[in-house]
Amino acid sequence: MSSEAKPIREIRINPVVPAEAVLVATARAMRPREAEQPAERDTRTHVESCPFCRGNEERTPPTVAAWPEGPEWEVRVVENLFPVLGTDDRGGPLVLGLQQAIDGYGRHEVMIDHHHHGVALHEMSATHLALLLTAYRERMRALYASDPRLRYVLAFKNFGKAAGASIGHTHSQLIAMPVVPQNVQDEFAHARSYHARHGHCIFCSLIDEALTYEATIYDRDSGEVRRRIDVGQYVIERNERFVAIKPFASRFEWEVHILPLAHQADYLDLADDALPDLADLLRRTMHRLDAVIGGAQYNYFLHSLPHCAECAGGEASYHWHLEICPRTSIPTGFELGSGLFVNTVSPEEAAARLRAVVLD
Numbered sequence: 363m364s365s366e367a368k369p370i371r372e373i374r375i376n377p378v379v380p381a382e383a384v385l386v387a388t389a390r391a392m393r394p395r396e397a398e399q400p401a402e403r404d405t406r407t408h409v410e411s412c413p414f415c416r417g418n419e420e421r422t423p424p425t426v427a428a429w430p431e432g433p434e435w436e437v438r439v440v441e442n443l444f445p446v447l448g449t450d451d452r453g454g455p456l457v458l459g460l461q462q463a464i465d466g467y468g469r470h471e472v473m474i475d476h477h478h479h480g481v482a483l484h485e486m487s488a489t490h491l492a493l494l495l496t497a498y499r500e501r502m503r504a505l506y507a508s509d510p511r512l513r514y515v516l517a518f519k520n521f522g523k524a525a526g527a528s529i530g531h532t533h534s535q536l537i538a539m540p541v542v543p544q545n546v547q548d549e550f551a552h553a554r555s556y557h558a559r560h561g562h563c564i565f566c567s568l569i570d571e572a573l574t575y576e577a578t579i580y581d582r583d584s585g586e587v588r589r590r591i592d593v594g595q596y597v598i599e600r601n602e603r604f605v606a607i608k609p610f611a612s613r614f615e616w617e618v619h620i621l622p623l624a625h626q627a628d629y630l631d632l633a634d635d636a637l638p639d640l641a642d643l644l645r646r647t648m649h650r651l652d653a654v655i656g657g658a659q660y661n662y663f664l665h666s667l668p669h670c671a672e673c674a675g676g677e678a679s680y681h682w683h684l685e686i687c688p689r690t691s692i693p694t695g696f697e698l699g700s701g702l703f704v705n706t707v708s709p710e711e712a713a714a715r716l717r718a719v720v721l722d
């Protein structure tokens with residue numbers, strides 16, 4: 363373990379979204395309220411009363427897509443019964459003084475990730491995970507094609523009560539919306555300006571830096587070397603095509619990002635022959651998280667190139683990635699009031715512990 367005995371207390375800036383800062387404070391006093399201990403996970407294979415279990419298809423809205431089609435589906439997509447965004451047009455934007463709203467049109471789908479009710483991601487086979495990752499890609503593609511007003515399709519998964527999952531059966535969601543969410547917009551805008559200034563993609567630069575195993579921090583004023591840091595320590599694992607990285611400015615204690623090693627802006631361009639490597643790295647990463655935290659409750663989401671006229675030309679500067687954010691603490695008033703995330707486990711130590719997990 364590379365953990366330092368001295369508590370860390372520093373504000374780290376997200377290099378992709380400089381407006382986003384994290385206070386890494388490993389002293390106990392800063393610890394936010396711990397999340398409820400994960401309730402015993404429901405590991406049952408089949409639950410008769412669960413509408414998402416195989417055989418209960420008539421209890422959900424109709425099937426939108428399934429892999430494979432028919433009663434033996436492995437992954438199945440249905441419309442959300444309680445959509446966040448609907449198809450109703452109010453007929454124009456709503457403006458109330460300074461308050462503005464645009465119609466909440468869009469699409470909201472639920473992806474049943476596995477016919478097995480309580481299976482965790484790391485327990486799924488790599489073949490199944492490849493199917494799931496294909497399903498995200500295919501539904502994103504279909505949703506973008508269904509309505510030109512849709513500018514962003516967010517694919518995400520909430521697993522466990524602490525992560526806001528309201529249904530016991532393992533599932534993901536896709537929300538197609540008429541706006542580019544602020545998080546993505548911030549990443550996109552900064553990546554574009556970084557590209558304009560430096561001629562390359564900031565995500566590729568961060569990957570290169572992580573894989574070269576050392577970075578030098580210069581003093582802003584004098585230009586002198588302040589310290590050298592071993593940036594290789596942020597790589598959890600890499601394979602032929604993908605890398606799992608612990609961000610230097612991690613907002614969440616056990617946050618991990620997965621990115622393609624070769625530049626690729628849009629998840630829709632993910633090639634079939636890259637799927638096994640991505641599935642394998644995802645499975646291994648979730649396994650590590652589960653081993654270290656013990657029953658990971660998490661949110662993960664895909665950040666991919668937005669589809670909008672203003673985003674044209676962004677292929678060179680944006681780089682898709684999967685952000686995995688395990689929920690081990692509950693934000694307090696300090697975080698909500700300051701907008702500053704508090705992380706009480708040093709990313710260096712977290713990375714070392716994740717890397718130390720022995721996998722088959």
Ligand SMILES: [Zn+2]
Pocket residue numbers: 408409412413414415416478479480530531
């Ligand atoms: Zn179920």
Ligand SMILES: [Zn+2]
Pocket residue numbers: 563564565566567624625626679680681
């Ligand atoms: Zn890139």
Ligand SMILES: [Zn+2]
Pocket residue numbers: 549665683685
């Ligand atoms: Zn992102």
